[in-house]
Amino acid sequence: MIVRNLLGVLLAVAIALIARRARSLTTSGAMAAAVAGSVAVAVGWSWGITLILYFASSTLLSRLGRVEKERRTRAVVAKGGERDAWQVLANGGVFLVAAIGALLHPQMNWIAIGAGALAASAADTWATEIGTLYGGPPRSILTGRVVETGRSGGITLAGTLASISGAAFIALVVVVTGAAGQSVAAWHSARAILLGGIVGAFADSLIGATMQSRRWCDDCRCETERDVHHCGARTVPRRGIRWLDNDAVNFVSTIVGGLLAAFLAR
DSSP: OHHHHHHHHHHHHHHHHHHHHTTSBOHHHHHHHHHHHHHHHHHOHHHHHHHHHHHHHHHHHHHTTHHHHHHHHTTTOSOOSSBOHHHHHHHHHHHHHHHHHHHHOTTSOHHHHHHHHHHHHHHHHHHHHHHHHHSOSOEETTTOOBOOTTOTTEEOHHHHHHHHHHHHHHHHHHHHHTTTOSHHHHHHHHHHHHHHHHHHHHHHHHHHHHTSOEEEETTTTEEESOSBOTTSOBOEEEESOTTOOHHHHHHHHHHHHHHHHHHHTO
């Protein structure tokens, strides 16, 4: 176990450094990812592999058509490019808590909580990355009206299909790695993780459309999620809950995905 933990730390640090050099993570993001990876491997290789494959798939999709996606969303999206520690924890924090729980109290089905949270995050990430690039004009999940590309709460058909695929990917990884056990129990957990991921991503879009903070740029006369608009002007709060930014919404959606997966996997 000591050898596995040591190898886990070395592997997590190596991957984080590679991601930092590739400009997928900021320095703080790399540190947070290294901690999460080390704790995951301490629980078991299956946990570590699940986290690595989640991170790899999300990173590859984020780099797909990166310049074009940033061009389409730069007027709206608050953060882009390299992920900082807050973004890493917003997407992987529930998984990290589940991993710590599995170390301290292994009798509980922590993998359902952790993987359900990752499935929700993967579903949201896949939907955003693929929908932004291939989905065409998004429509509001509430009204069905066309909204700006990058607007929280906007959905597309391509993005919705990608969302289901992202959740299914994590569920399949859990089965293949044996993180949820073997045979019937594993597939039961996989179904719970799949549903948790899909519902978590839906919650992300719904909260993003209704409660997420919206700001206003007087110079451009438009809404945005940015504190400083792409034109250089400072923005002012307009509606929504001020502290509920995209990172907070992502975190809430992973909680929804993890708890629902745990409930369905009982």
